[in-house]
Amino acid sequence: KRMPDAVVLEHPALAGGHLGAATVADLADPRFDFERCIPETIAVLRAAGIESTPVIAAGGVRSWADIRRLQDLGASAVQLGTPFAVTHEADAHAAFKTVLADARDEDMVEFTSVAGLPARAVLTPWLRTYLQALPRLQDVAHAKPRCTEIFDCLVQCGLRDGRQTWGQFCIDHQLAAALRGDVRRGLFFRGKGALPFGNEIRGVRDLLRHLLTPGSPGVARLDPGQHMPGRGFLR
Structure with missing residues (x-):
């Protein structure tokens, strides 16, 4: 009998990327x-009978106080994505890190x-334009005989399968653009909330410390000379 190695509970009101809720309206459900x-x-x-299975909490973790609160609730560990993605050691493109760090x-x-799931991302120029055009794209959505990229990266795809209430874009194209650091065309998933060092890019050692x-604050205090103004990629 196969048992889970762990159970990850990702809070959809706080995490980034695809979210475990039925609809966008459900994200803040208590x-x-x-x-x-x-x-x-x-x-x-x-x-x-498997109470030894670790429960890992994810979403919105930014400080020691957050970790302690979740452990007090019974979590064995926590999972962080965005704070590590913007560290010096992360292998993401520099522009990718900047978009995530600058976003409020x-x-x-x-x-x-x-993919039919709610998602949270930075409102980049492409995403803004896409959302404005979405009603028209959904009106003409129709099933296609195959993926237009002949890639089939998703088992269920709103664009390929003509699902009118789902997204109507090629996620492979947009994520690849983000990977290249293309700020205007990329899809940049990000968790909600201020990052530990504001919009400053710091190392993993600083983050772990x-x-x-x-007693560390939710957002680490920076000396005035350390703060970097927003770089304006989203404006």
Whole structure:
């Protein structure tokens, strides 16, 4: 009998990328709050006799206080994405890091992806234009005999399968553009909330020290000379 190595609980109101909720309207549903779902998940694992399975909380983790709060709720560990993606050591393109680091909550948007899932990303020029055109694209959506790129990266694809309520773009194209650092054409997924060092790019050592230091603020305080103004890629 196969058992899970771990269970990851990703809060859809806080995490980036594709989100585990049925619709965009469900993202802030209180049933996803860690205060509720961590104890409930642990209870299910205990009832199944596999209470030793680690429960990992993900989404919005930015400080030692966040980690401690989640551990107090029963989480065995936490998972972070965006804070590590913008470190010096991350192998992402420099422009990719800058887009994520500069983005504020008002620069992000939630929408239905071509995969049929809610998603959270930075509102780059391409995404802004796409969302404005989306009603027209959905009106003419129709099933195609095959993927236009002959790639079939998704088992279910709104663009290929003509699903009118799903996204209508090639996710491979847009993620590849982000990988290249193409700010105008890329799709840049990002978690919600200010990053530990604001929009400054720092090293993993600094990030870990911040996360593991009791009393560290939600966003680390920077000396005035260390703060970098936004670089304006999204304007």
